[in-house]
Amino acid sequence: MATSPVPSKILLFGATGVIGKFILEQLIEAKPAFEKIGIFTSPGTAEKKADAIKKLKERGVEVVVGDVNSEEDVKKAYEAYNTVISALGRSVILTQIPLLTLASASPTIHTFYPSEYGTDIEYDASSAAEKPHQLKLQVRKHIREHIANLHITYLVTGPYSDLFIGKMGGAAAATGTFDVAGKKAVLLGNGEGEVSLTTMRDVGVLLVAALRTPYAPSSSPRVLKVNSFTTTPAAILAEFERQTGGEKWDVTYTELGELRRLEKEALEKGDPIATVYTLRRIWGEGGTLYKERDNGRVGEPEVETLEEQVRKAVEREVSAFQSGEL
Ligand SMILES: NC(=O)c1ccc[n+]([C@@H]2O[C@H](COP(=O)([O-])OP(=O)(O)OC[C@H]3O[C@@H](n4cnc5c(N)ncnc54)[C@H](OP(=O)(O)O)[C@@H]3O)[C@@H](O)[C@H]2O)c1
Structure with missing residues (x-):
């Protein structure tokens, strides 16, 4: 060419x-x-x-x-x-x-x-x-x-951090979620697996x-x-805790084995949520690390940081709360 x-x-x-x-x-x-x-x-x-x-x-x-x-x-x-x-x-x-x-x-x-x-x-x-x-x-x-x-x-x-570092609703919440209003999180795997966002x-x-x-x-x-950056669910949680007053959040974990079980079940039923489970499983297994x-x-353009993304997620939830959506 x-x-x-x-x-x-x-x-x-x-x-x-x-x-x-x-x-x-x-x-x-x-x-x-x-x-x-x-x-x-x-x-x-x-x-x-x-x-x-x-x-x-x-x-x-x-x-x-x-x-x-x-x-x-x-x-x-x-x-x-x-x-x-x-x-x-x-x-x-x-x-x-x-x-x-x-x-x-x-x-x-x-x-x-x-x-x-x-x-x-x-x-x-x-x-x-x-x-x-x-x-x-x-x-x-x-x-x-x-x-x-x-x-x-x-x-x-890789995954969009605006979605990964946010609140998931319904069944998808089991794949990882950060709930600012409830100070609750579900972390994927043991929380220590790196993901590039x-x-x-x-x-x-x-x-x-x-x-x-x-x-x-x-x-x-x-x-x-x-x-933009590579992080772990545990590091995201720590940043949320820091930006919401320092108090510890309630945390549960969805191990990758459990995610694979959910994925298999959804695939067998033809449930479209299977796509979310598969992608999250790939990310949890390290499939975003190059x-x-x-x-x-x-040209190394300036990109956003974890801190900025968490701030945006907190602001989104606060404005949703103020407008009565939460
Ligand atoms: N990395 C991640 O976490 C992540 C998350 C979501 C998506 N993605 C990827 O990003 C890409 C875009 O996805 P998206 O979610 O942004 O797309 P989307 O909002 O679902 O759709 C984008 C646009 O595609 C056109 N479109 C959709 N369905 C159509 C139809 N049936 N007929 C004709 N046009 C149609 C529409 O354009 P007009 O209305 O202007 O005609 C629509 O606004 C995909 O490759 C997706 O896999 C990545």
């Missing part, structure tokens, strides 16, 4: 979703500014989220409303861009295969970031059999076998840094394993 082209006109799919919003914010705030930023969204979302869409337009974002499954709509949208970032949700991961095919045939698109932003789906030999990885693995296989002319990046961030804001920060980082010759597809972290490869 020839020299690394510069991503300057960015089209984002999934911009109004959980992580898409954070990615878009960092794209908009990036300095120096990108030449053009657009989002591709469905007519349903454009109607339902009309206020948010209006604000984006006011901030200079072009809004393309179309059907992600329409070849015509996507082809037309691609004409004004050179880089595609997909933040499409888990249920539509395979939609990216036609999006990649169209990008590969497009005269303008040279760079594509498939929707990853999570667990390393090729961590070790066992990854190939993990159920939640299957659709993303199919996308990577398609790229390996059919897409040779695009610059591809898989941005692997990325804050949602930092997913956007690291993605912008990756966009600014040229590819080494013949290095596409490239995998960038980045994170030999090397790639933040340096993308």
Whole structure:
């Protein structure tokens, strides 16, 4: 592949979703500014989220409303861009295969970031059999076998700390939770297992840094394993205790054996919570720990800390309490 082209006109799919919003914010705030930023969204979302869409337009974002499954709509949208970032949700991961095919045939698109932003789906030999990885693995296989002319990046961030360092509801609470109001926590494993986390804001920060980082010759597809910090459930708990007056919280533990039992039961019943159990089991087994972290490869942008994340989690619960949601 020839020299690394510069991503300057960015089209984002999934911009109004959980992580898409954070990615878009960092794209908009990036300095120096990108030449053009657009989002591709469905007519349903454009109607339902009309206020948010209006604000984006006011901030200079072009809004393309179309059907992600329409070849015509996507082809037309691609004409004004050179880089595609997909933040499409888990249920539509395979939609990216036609999006990649169209990008590969497009005269303008040279760079594509498939929707990853999570667990390393090729961590070790066992990854190939993990159920939640299957659709993303199919996308990577398609790229390996059919897409040779695009610059591809898989941005692997591990779990989002905003979710990991927070309160889980319902059955998922057994997989680990931090309840500020009740001063209670459930810790995964024995609490001492290390986990590497990325804050949602930092997913956007690291993605912008990756966009600014040229590819080494013949290095596409490239995998960038980045994170904000590595910690343990016990260290997170200690930080919560410190920031909530120093008093000890009530703590229980979900051993990994118990988590495996819950996962097996949910898989047998076809319960969608199995995905949460599987991912938490992978994280608890050390599946987010990499030999090397790639933040340096993308210029070591400033990332958030455990202390800041715990502060945000405490503030979230306090404001939820004040607004009567708790
Ligand atoms: N690391 C972690 O802890 C973690 C946690 C959650 C997710 N993730 C990963 O982050 C990525 C994005 O997930 P997300 O949770 O942010 O996604 P999401 O909020 O579920 O969906 C993102 C967007 O995808 C589009 N979309 C969803 N369903 C669609 C459908 N049926 N038809 C057409 N478009 C559809 C929508 O875009 P429009 O409305 O704009 O059309 C939606 O806003 C995934 O790869 C996921 O695995 C990682």
